[in-house]
Amino acid sequence: MYKALLWISGGLVLVCLLGLALGFYYQSLPEQSPAPVEKVNDSAQSFEDLIYVDAPLVGQVISQPLIVTGKARGTWFFEASFPVVLTNWDGLIIAEGLATAQSNWMTEDFVPFVATLEYSMPGPYNRGALILQKDNPSGLPEYDAALEIPVLFW
Numbered sequence: 001m002y003k004a005l006l007w008i009s010g011g012l013v014l015v016c017l018l019g020l021a022l023g024f025y026y027q028s029l030p031e032q033s034p035a036p037v038e039k040v041n042d043s044a045q046s047f048e049d050l051i052y053v054d055a056p057l058v059g060q061v062i063s064q065p066l067i068v069t070g071k072a073r074g075t076w077f078f079e080a081s082f083p084v085v086l087t088n089w090d091g092l093i094i095a096e097g098l099a100t101a102q103s104n105w106m107t108e109d110f111v112p113f114v115a116t117l118e119y120s121m122p123g124p125y126n127r128g129a130l131i132l133q134k135d136n137p138s139g140l141p142e143y144d145a146a147l148e149i150p151v152l153f154w
Contacts, residue, residue, distance in 0.1 A: 050073050050076060051132060051134075052071050052110070053149060054071075055067065056068065056149065056151055059150055059152060061152045062154065063154045064118065065116050065117060065118050066118075068084060069113070069114050071110040072110065072111060073110060074101075074105045074107040077135055078135035079135075081098040082098065082099050083132075084096065084098065084099045085131040086119055086128060086129070086151075088123065089122065094122050096117070097116065098115065126152050127150065127153075128152070129148050129150055129151065130149045132147045132149075
């Protein structure tokens with residue numbers, strides 16, 4: 001009995017010493033500062049300066065038909081239109097169409113646009129996204145841009 005108690009006491013002392021050693025080790029490590037935040041958009045013109053959406057607003061409940069209005073720089077258009085896509089909660093496209101310029105689009109100024117999308121209800125989840133894509137006839141990725149607006153289905 002005395003021998004078992006001696007073994008248990010010795011084991012407890014070893015565990016305590018190991019805990020102290022680990023504590024001193026972690027205390028001696030240099031503090032790590034978080035990684036610097038990297039700028040995502042380095043362009044001179046901010047994204048907000050390219051397109052504004054008046055309707056629907058972020059998180060707004062939408063209904064049939066979905067009418068999208070706003071204004072975008074003329075450079076967002078090609079041949080007076082740009083693609084608009086509506087997706088369900090997991091990214092499945094449930095509607096797509098074109099937003100059309102309501103005035104002269106061959107300018108660098110803001111041009112009003114409108115788009116109408118018909119869609120079927122996306123299933124059990126009521127979340128989705130409206131994606132307004134910059135028209136990029138060149139197909140070059142450096143000219144791609146898109147604005148994604150979270151929406152709710154009624």
